[in-house]
Amino acid sequence: MNANDRAKTASLFCHDLPTRPRPGTGRVLVTGATGYIGGRLVSELMARGYTVRIMVRMPSSEHAQRWPGAEIVLGDALSPPCLVEALEGVSVAYYLIHSLLLGPRDVEAAETIAAANFRRAAEICHLDRIIYLGGLGDVKDSLSRHLRSRHQVAVELRKGSVPVTVLRAAVIVGSGSAAFEIIKALVHQAPFIPMPSWTSTRCQPIGIRDVIKYLVGVLELPRTAGDSFDIGGPETLTYRQMMETMAAVMGVKQRFISSPFTSVTVNAYLTSLITPVPAPITRCLLEGIVNEVVCRNHTIGTLIPMDLVSYEETLARALAREELETVTTRWSDAYPRDHAFAVRLHQLPRPPLYRASAAITSEKDPRELFRSVCTIGGKRGWFTTHHLWRLRGMADRLMLGVGIARGRKSLAALRVNDVIDFWRVEQLEKDEKLLLRAEMKLPGLAWLEFTIRPRHTVHQLSVTGYFDPRGMWGKPYWYLFLPFHHFIFHDLICQIEKNASNRNFQAETAMAGVNSPPHPKKEKI
Numbered sequence: 001m002n003a004n005d006r007a008k009t010a011s012l013f014c015h016d017l018p019t020r021p022r023p024g025t026g027r028v029l030v031t032g033a034t035g036y037i038g039g040r041l042v043s044e045l046m047a048r049g050y051t052v053r054i055m056v057r058m059p060s061s062e063h064a065q066r067w068p069g070a071e072i073v074l075g076d077a078l079s080p081p082c083l084v085e086a087l088e089g090v091s092v093a094y095y096l097i098h099s100l101l102l103g104p105r106d107v108e109a110a111e112t113i114a115a116a117n118f119r120r121a122a123e124i125c126h127l128d129r130i131i132y133l134g135g136l137g138d139v140k141d142s143l144s145r146h147l148r149s150r151h152q153v154a155v156e157l158r159k160g161s162v163p164v165t166v167l168r169a170a171v172i173v174g175s176g177s178a179a180f181e182i183i184k185a186l187v188h189q190a191p192f193i194p195m196p197s198w199t200s201t202r203c204q205p206i207g208i209r210d211v212i213k214y215l216v217g218v219l220e221l222p223r224t225a226g227d228s229f230d231i232g233g234p235e236t237l238t239y240r241q242m243m244e245t246m247a248a249v250m251g252v253k254q255r256f257i258s259s260p261f262t263s264v265t266v267n268a269y270l271t272s273l274i275t276p277v278p279a280p281i282t283r284c285l286l287e288g289i290v291n292e293v294v295c296r297n298h299t300i301g302t303l304i305p306m307d308l309v310s311y312e313e314t315l316a317r318a319l320a321r322e323e324l325e326t327v328t329t330r331w332s333d334a335y336p337r338d339h340a341f342a343v344r345l346h347q348l349p350r351p352p353l354y355r356a357s358a359a360i361t362s363e364k365d366p367r368e369l370f371r372s373v374c375t376i377g378g379k380r381g382w383f384t385t386h387h388l389w390r391l392r393g394m395a396d397r398l399m400l401g402v403g404i405a406r407g408r409k410s411l412a413a414l415r416v417n418d419v420i421d422f423w424r425v426e427q428l429e430k431d432e433k434l435l436l437r438a439e440m441k442l443p444g445l446a447w448l449e450f451t452i453r454p455r456h457t458v459h460q461l462s463v464t465g466y467f468d469p470r471g472m473w474g475k476p477y478w479y480l481f482l483p484f485h486h487f488i489f490h491d492l493i494c495q496i497e498k499n500a501s502n503r504n505f506q507a508e509t510a511m512a513g514v515n516s517p518p519h520p521k522k523e524k525i
Contacts, residue, residue: 013209014044018305019220021048026091026128028219029053031077031118032334034063034417036177037133037211038096039329042067044216055086058340062416077114083121090125092219093118095132095157098150111149115156122162129163129225131218133211136170136204136230136293144287154228163226165218167211167300170232170293171242171285173314174208175321176330176409178277179285184319185275185405187246187254194259196267199239204232204294207314210306217304224303230295234308239289242311249315264290273397276405277331330409332419336402336439344426345435345447345466352445352466354478358489359462364500366452366459370431371412372500373450373461376492377420378408383495385488389421392440396422401441423448443473450493461497463489 028045032038033054045052046069055075056063063072075086077097087093097114122130135150137143143151150168157164171179186193214231218224237245240256247254261267268283275282309317321327345352362369376382382389393404404421408414414434418425423436431452438446447466452459465485469475 012044012047013040013212014048014216016306017213017217017220019217021050022220022222023049025050025219027051027053027071027089029055029087029090029093030096031055031075031094032096032098033067034340035096035098035334036329036331037172037208037215038094039333040208040212041094041096041215042070043328044212045219046070048216053086053090056340060416066415077118078110080117080121083117084124087121087125087127090127092129092131093122093127094215095130095153111153112156115153116159119157119160119162123160127162129165130157131165131215132157132167133215134166134168135288136168136232136295137288137291138296143291144284146284147288147291147293165224165226166228167214167218168228168230169206169211170203171205172208172211173205173311173318175318175327177208177318178281178331179205180315180318181331182271182275182277182282182285183243183246184250185277186271187243187250187252189274190254192255192257193243194261194267195240195256196259196262198262198264198290199243201289202236202238202292202294203242203289204236205242205311205314206231206233207309207311207317209314209317210308213306214300214304221303227299228297229300229303230297231300232295233311233314235311236294237311245312246315249312249319269400272400274405276403276407278335278397278402278406279400281331281335325410325413327409332402332406332409333417339424339439342437342439343445344437345449348445348468352447352468354467354469355464356482356485356489357462357464358486358493359460360490360493360497361455361458362461362497362500363458364497366431366454368500369452369459369461369497370434372496373434373452374414375412375499376496377404377423378411380411383492385491388484388488393422396440399441402439443471443477444469450496461493463493465489 028050030038030042030045030052033042034056042052042054046067052067053071053073054063054067055073057074057076059072059074073086075082077083095115095118098111132154134154135147137147137151154164154166173180210233211231218229244256264286265283268286269279271286272279272282390404397403397405402422406419406421408420409418414425414428416425416428420436422438422440424439425434426437426447427433427435434450436448438448445468449464449466451462451464467478469478
């Protein structure tokens with residue numbers, strides 16, 4: 001094993017798992033592979049030699065490039081016919097589908113229907129087992145809608161003849177997780193943190209590393225079929241203690257003030273204004289805080305004995321991954337709801353009604369220009385006009401949109417479907433084009449396109465904004481912001497061109513992997 005192989009092996013969570021791979025398992029299906037947990041599980045299963053099939057709702061070349069060797073199939077849990085096709089020939093299926101993005105009002109009905117469809121398809125295809133990751137919480141308590149829905153999914157899956165292994169977890173913490181980013185942002189951004197009475201509720205948080213190891217471990221132990229297990233970290237903490245620990249790990253002095261104001265709805269909304277995580281997800285998570293979520297069944301520790309990572313160590317590792325630019329999956333990968341079905345620019349029946357653009361010429365290498373383009377947004381911001389972009393992001397967040405605080409997964413590296421503040425990468429052509437699709441609240445559809453056109457001695461760098469209005473407010477919206485477009489766009493490409501010759505910038509982006517992006521010449525979804 002060479003140095004690269006050893007480094008790759010060390011980065012995997014399951015390299016020290018006490019169970020052993022089972023080569024005769026058959027094809028393993030992973031649903032929710034484009035999400036936070038599923039995306040990390042796929043890599044672990046493939047590294048252990050399993051034949052993996054990934055079910056996605058929309059095709060993308062990014063999937064095959066991210067998991068070479070995995071089989072990609074189309075499927076939707078709310079469409080029974082395509083589920084049967086996706087499950088045909090599968091031995092074990094991971095059910096990692098959730099409807100958290102729908103918001104607390106719609107989540108229960110959608111998740112129950114999806115689970116029933118999946119159960120029936122699994123019976124038709126004669127699966128050996130289903131493995132489901134649910135939520136902790138005593139069913140005798142008055143559970144939040146989110147936790148109640150998680151339990152109902154387990155009940156629905158178990159109504160069939162296919163054995164189901166249920167893992168029940170509380171708060172899952174790790175780089176890129178919604179819970180981690182909420183706690184981190186509150187500790188770092190808020191001037192003080194109000195502490196309602198429900199922040200004293202006990203919780204047993206678990207690191208993403210240990211969750212993945214349990215998910216793989218039960219697959220490799222056939223006797224876990226048909227059983228349910230509680231999984232949690234080594235400590236039971238209150239939510240206040242979790243935030244205090246985060247402050248200590250980050251070296252931040254934060255004030256925690258008792259608050260008589262206990263409305264979860266209002267607290268969730270205010271929290272969403274400070275953190276990168278939008279209100280629908282924040283509210284689902286905060287509603288569950290009133291319920292104690294600790295392990296009562298400890299059988300899993302006997303079947304899969306391993307050293308669990310402490311909450312403090314989990315936070316330290318997550319922060320280190322962010323610093324090293326090695327965050328592989330993030331909650332925003334699957335947000336907002338149905339983003340995979342959003343209309344693409346090339347799918348419009350006609351060109352967008354409005355466009356605005358700016359262009360400059362440059363003698364710099366197109367590769368340097370493109371590398372600079374790929375660093376916009378996130379922590380670096382939008383250069384001298386960042387305050388205008390930030391203002392637009394704040395307005396979007398007030399309207400329960402994604403806002404600009406969502407940031408980006410990596411400071412420099414990009415691939416299709418990555419997010420940049422309130423944009424998502426729709427198309428990426430190396431050294432030539434970056435096309436972003438707007439995901440903010442808009443009376444229409446919008447895109448932002450950067451192109452580099454090589455010429456003899458100079459190259460043209462341009463940015464174009466496209467807008468296709470919808471409804472009565474579409475056209476007024478465009479004309480309201482039209483005066484700002486020339487100024488903003490011209491400044492943006494001038495700053496991009498300037499950064500392309502900055503030596504410190506070049507060294508930083510090269511270390512982040514922009515010199516060798518994980519995508520081919522052209523990549524479109």
